[in-house]
Structure formats: structure tokens, C-alpha cells
Amino acid sequence: MSRASDKAYKTIREMIIAGKLASGDPLGEEALAELCGVSRTPIREALRRLEVDMLIRRTESQRSFVADWSLGDIEDVFELRAMLEGHAARRAATRMTDTVLQRLRERNATIGQAVSRVKPQVDIFLEQNREFHALILRTAGSRRLETLLQALIEQPVIWRTAHHYRADELRRSHQEHEELISAFVRRDAAWAESIMSGHIRRAFHAYSDAHQGLAAIDPAQNKKSA
Amino acid sequence: MSRASDKAYKTIREMIIAGKLASGDPLGEEALAELCGVSRTPIREALRRLEVDMLIRRTESQRSFVADWSLGDIEDVFELRAMLEGHAARRAATRMTDTVLQRLRERNATIGQAVSRVKPQVDIFLEQNREFHALILRTAGSRRLETLLQALIEQPVIWRTAHHYRADELRRSHQEHEELISAFVRRDAAWAESIMSGHIRRAFHAYSDAHQGLAAIDPAQNKKSA
DNA sequence: CATACCTTTATTGTATACAAAATCACGTAG
DNA sequence: CTACGTGATTTTGTATACAATAAAGGTATG
Structure with a gap:
């Protein structure tokens, strides 16, 4: 840098x-x-x-x-992610290799440790979660899909508040990753797609629950203009 | 400019x-x-x-x-377009207004005239077809979706060879647009989505039929490097 | 008092010079 | 003959000056 x-x-x-x-x-x-x-x-x-x-x-x-960013805008992003990442998971299932599978297991094991504590290590979760999804995306084997999704995943507007996720939501996320791995083991593309799609949709509701009634970017922090 | x-x-x-x-x-x-x-x-x-x-x-x-651009890359783009434009059509169906509907009819009427000739007016087709799809995309009401799809639709690699589409394929395209309008009239989101998705997928096959065995960008035109 | 136009000011667009970095070519050592 | 290092050359990155354009404000006029 x-x-x-x-x-x-x-x-x-x-x-x-x-x-x-x-x-x-x-x-x-x-x-x-x-x-x-x-x-x-x-x-x-x-x-x-x-x-x-x-x-x-x-x-x-x-x-x-x-x-x-209105809440509607953020919902749009999650909706698109659900669709595109679901698609990526479907493609990845048919292209999955044992080495990638092993690395997915490792990532999610780390996630499991991070969220099993009474006070989950959110930073580690976010980092490993990102890697987990990135790995699947790469395995999908479509440069264009990768490019499009990158722009959506990197949306930092959402990260700002990721620390407010509840512990049970993080553990649920870890559990869904395990299911995803099961689908990959069986090379079940349709299963992988539906888990992933639901996984992202759940993430949106976790997000919106944590921000009921609040605008995406807190207007209270506005310090300029009358 | x-x-x-x-x-x-x-x-x-x-x-x-x-x-x-x-x-x-x-x-x-x-x-x-x-x-x-x-x-x-x-x-x-x-x-x-x-x-x-x-x-x-x-x-x-x-x-x-x-x-x-390999043929696989182009297939990827069409696949993504089928998914995203299908999604756009679904959203558009629930947000459709009579004025937009009227404009869609006008566009497709122009397309109908252009393709009904023995020698179809491909330029007019491409122009109006673009407008037709853009109108639906805007009606979907998602700025993010619009941004993502724009990047895919504008892909000029495909346009290069659009003139090679057969007359019957162009007429078929016009016909599918009519079906799409029917779905919109009935505000049938699922119908609109499946027509649109199929519409794009068929376009890919029309494309690949016209380029059997040829690379996306003709290597014969290579004039540089030994 | 409102509006249109013109002047002023601020902001973005472009060109150019120089700095940093990477690639290539060549020569030498192993 | 290969591998590696070093210097020359090409290519990209950055800073700065100036041009073009848009926003803002003020004045005159209806």
C-alpha cells in the first residue's frame, strides 16, 4: 500500500x-x-x-x-448478493475439489472457535467469513461473477455495524457454513445454492434487526450544513 | 461529447x-x-x-x-444476464405502470416493423431492443441492479457480431417481447421472470450458433506480433 | 419585488514535467 | 548452457500549472 x-x-x-x-x-x-x-x-x-x-x-x-444509503438500498444489495452468491455456490458445488473443501473446513473451524466464546471475537469472524465466501466465489470459476460480487461484498457500509450482530446469530452463521460444506461434499449444487441464498437473507435480517428505524448512515453524526 | x-x-x-x-x-x-x-x-x-x-x-x-474473451466467458455473461434481467423483470412486474407499459408497446411495435421485412433493419432492432430492456431495468427500481446490469449489457464484444443474427431469430425475439408485455399487463412477476430468463438464454444460443468454432474476437484480424 | 443577465469565484478537466517502478537486454559467473 | 545480477529503457505514478466549465452572488431592469 x-x-x-x-x-x-x-x-x-x-x-x-x-x-x-x-x-x-x-x-x-x-x-x-x-x-x-x-x-x-x-x-x-x-x-x-x-x-x-x-x-x-x-x-x-x-x-x-x-x-x-437508504435501508431499501441495503436490502437491494443483500437481495442481489443472495442471488449471485447462491449462483456461485451452485457452480462451486460442481467444481469443488478436496483441497478447497479442506480449506473451507479450516476456515469454518476457526470461525467456530471465534464464536463459541461468551464474547465472540467478531474481528476474526469477519475476516475468516470473508475468506470462506471468497474461496467459494473463486471456485465458481467465473471471472465476471467474481467481479460483480466483489463490488457487492466489499460494501463497507454494512461492516460498520457488523460488530452489533448478536452472538447467537454468529453461531447460526457458523452452523450454516457447516451445512454448506456438507452440500459441497455431496456435490449437491441445488442444496448449496439454497443454503447460501438463505444464509445471505438471514444476514440481512440480522442486520435490519440491529438497526430498526435507523437510517443506514446515522444522520445524528451529521455535523455540517444547517 | x-x-x-x-x-x-x-x-x-x-x-x-x-x-x-x-x-x-x-x-x-x-x-x-x-x-x-x-x-x-x-x-x-x-x-x-x-x-x-x-x-x-x-x-x-x-x-x-x-x-x-473466450466463448466460456461470453457464456458466463449471458448466464449472469439471464439471472439478473430475469430478476429485473420480476421486480418490474410488480412496479409496472400504464405509461411504461405503453412505451414498451411502442418500442416493440417499432421492432416488429424492423424485423418484418425480408431484410430486417438490424440497427433499428438493436437500438429499440436496448431501449426496451433499459425501460424494464429502470422500472425494477434498484439502482444497484441497474449498475450491475449496465456493465453486462453494454458488453460490446457481443454487438460486434449482432448483425449476423438470422431473421427468424429477430422475429422470435420480437414475439418474446410481446409475451413479456402480456406478463406485465397481468402483473405476473414469475411469468415475466421466466420469459426474460429464457429470452436471454435463447439469445446466447443464437450467438453461439452464429459463431461455431470461432473465438470471441477473431484471431485472424491479428496484425501485430510475429 | 422578482427575474434575468453578467461578473466573480470555486471546482473540475487537461497538459506536461519529473519521480518511481518494472521490464528487458546484456554480460558474466557457475 | 543456464542462472543470476546489473544497468538501460520503457512504462506507470505523482505533482503542479493552467484552461475550461459550472456554481454563486450581485446588479440592473422589468
Whole structure:
């Protein structure tokens, strides 16, 4: 991560996720350049990346603003993930190898340890969970599918609040992963698809339960504009 | 289209579609800048856009090459389109309004005229067909879905050869659109989804029939490298 | 008082120069 | 003959200056 554009990307991204930059805040290139300690050139590149991440929105005249995520938007993302990751699981089931299966087992074993505690290690869960899903996605063997899903999975708007998941929800997640592995062992594509689809849908409800009535990005953190 | 980066984008894109730049050809920023008559700055922006279009591929060291599309890759795209556009049709069915319905009818009427001739007007077909699908996509009411599908639909690798579709296939397409409208009139989401999904899948077979044994981008047009 | 137009100001777009990095070529040692 | 290292060359990354364009504000006029 030595390149300046990466640094700018990470910096701005983190600030949006942390709420330092609230929905609708204008993002002038000059201001961001000073903020990140780099010139405008890498800032422009970072803004492009953030745009495909859908973390920022651009007007027709190319001015940038922090994107606003309604609960409906977030539901859309989960819905698309359910469909696409289900598809990935189906494809992965027919292409599964023993080595990948072994690595999936290892990942989920780590997840099992992390969530079996009274106070689950959420950071480890998130990390291993990501790897678990990434492994399946790669096994699906479709570069295009991988590209599309990457953009959805990386959505950090959701991560911001991932720490609020309840312990029983995390354990349920671990259990569903085990089922998924069973489906893969049997190379049962339809089974894998339906587990995965339900797995993602459940995640959405866990998310929305934890945020009843709250907007995706807390408007209380808004500090600018009258 | 006054901006230089747009000009560069279009120029490079056209050259790739036309086969002037063959799969695997290296795309140096300097060379492209001279080719497009602009500086490297807008070229870099154009390359980013072409990358998300999946028309170019970048190495880990950020060097750019014309992407190579195997038939399997193209099948992947159609498969994803079938799933996502089917999903869009399902959502659109529950959100359909009479004004949109009317516009769909108009579009497909134009398509009907274009394909009823002995020598179908393929350009008109492609244009109206695009509008027809775009209208449904917009009615689905999911910005994320729209973004994802845009990237797939715009795939110009496929357009290159769209002119080779047979007349009966074009008429069949028109007919399926009519069925789709029927499903929308009845607000039958499941019906709309299955018609749309089949519609796209059939389009793939029409495509692959027209290109039996041929690579996606004709290697015969390769003029560079020994 | 409202509106249209013009001036001013801020912001994005482009070009260019230079820095950093990677690739290639070549030569030498094993 | 191969493998490796080193330097030359090409290619990408960044900074900065300037041009073009859009937003903002103020003034004149209906």
C-alpha cells in the first residue's frame, strides 16, 4: 500500500465508514488532496474507485458527494448478493475439489472457535467469513461473477455495524457454513445454492434487526450544513 | 461529447470492437495518447472505464492489455444476464405502470416493423431492443441492479457480431417481447421472470450458433506480433 | 419585488514535467 | 548452457500549472 492513490482511497473510505464524512457531504478534490497529503491526481483515481464501490455519488457535472444509503438500498444489495452468491455456490458445488473443501473446513473451524466464546471475537469472524465466501466465489470459476460480487461484498457500509450482530446469530452463521460444506461434499449444487441464498437473507435480517428505524448512515453524526 | 477523456474512451473502445486492437495487445498510455490526440491524463481515465467494462485487463503492475474473451466467458455473461434481467423483470412486474407499459408497446411495435421485412433493419432492432430492456431495468427500481446490469449489457464484444443474427431469430425475439408485455399487463412477476430468463438464454444460443468454432474476437484480424 | 443577465469565484478537466517502478537486454559467473 | 545480477529503457505514478466549465452572488431592469 505504498501508492498514493491507495492511501487516498483507504483514507477517504475509512472516513466515510467511520462517519467522519456524512451522507451528502461534498467532496472537493482540492480539500481531499490536502486531507490525504497527496496531490489531486491520485485523489481523482481514488474517487473513481469509490464511485464503483458506490460510496460516493457524482452529479452530472462531476462533483462528488458522500452517497446516501437508504435501508431499501441495503436490502437491494443483500437481495442481489443472495442471488449471485447462491449462483456461485451452485457452480462451486460442481467444481469443488478436496483441497478447497479442506480449506473451507479450516476456515469454518476457526470461525467456530471465534464464536463459541461468551464474547465472540467478531474481528476474526469477519475476516475468516470473508475468506470462506471468497474461496467459494473463486471456485465458481467465473471471472465476471467474481467481479460483480466483489463490488457487492466489499460494501463497507454494512461492516460498520457488523460488530452489533448478536452472538447467537454468529453461531447460526457458523452452523450454516457447516451445512454448506456438507452440500459441497455431496456435490449437491441445488442444496448449496439454497443454503447460501438463505444464509445471505438471514444476514440481512440480522442486520435490519440491529438497526430498526435507523437510517443506514446515522444522520445524528451529521455535523455540517444547517 | 466534448471532454477529452470521453473521446479517448470512445476511440479506444471502437478500436477494440472493430478488431483494430486484438486480444492481448498491449495498451501503453503514451501510445494511446498519441493515437487519440490527447494527453495521458484523460487516457488513464478512459482505461479505468474500459477496465470496468472488462474490455481491458490490467496486470498486477498496472499494465493494460486488450482483454481476451473466450466463448466460456461470453457464456458466463449471458448466464449472469439471464439471472439478473430475469430478476429485473420480476421486480418490474410488480412496479409496472400504464405509461411504461405503453412505451414498451411502442418500442416493440417499432421492432416488429424492423424485423418484418425480408431484410430486417438490424440497427433499428438493436437500438429499440436496448431501449426496451433499459425501460424494464429502470422500472425494477434498484439502482444497484441497474449498475450491475449496465456493465453486462453494454458488453460490446457481443454487438460486434449482432448483425449476423438470422431473421427468424429477430422475429422470435420480437414475439418474446410481446409475451413479456402480456406478463406485465397481468402483473405476473414469475411469468415475466421466466420469459426474460429464457429470452436471454435463447439469445446466447443464437450467438453461439452464429459463431461455431470461432473465438470471441477473431484471431485472424491479428496484425501485430510475429 | 422578482427575474434575468453578467461578473466573480470555486471546482473540475487537461497538459506536461519529473519521480518511481518494472521490464528487458546484456554480460558474466557457475 | 543456464542462472543470476546489473544497468538501460520503457512504462506507470505523482505533482503542479493552467484552461475550461459550472456554481454563486450581485446588479440592473422589468
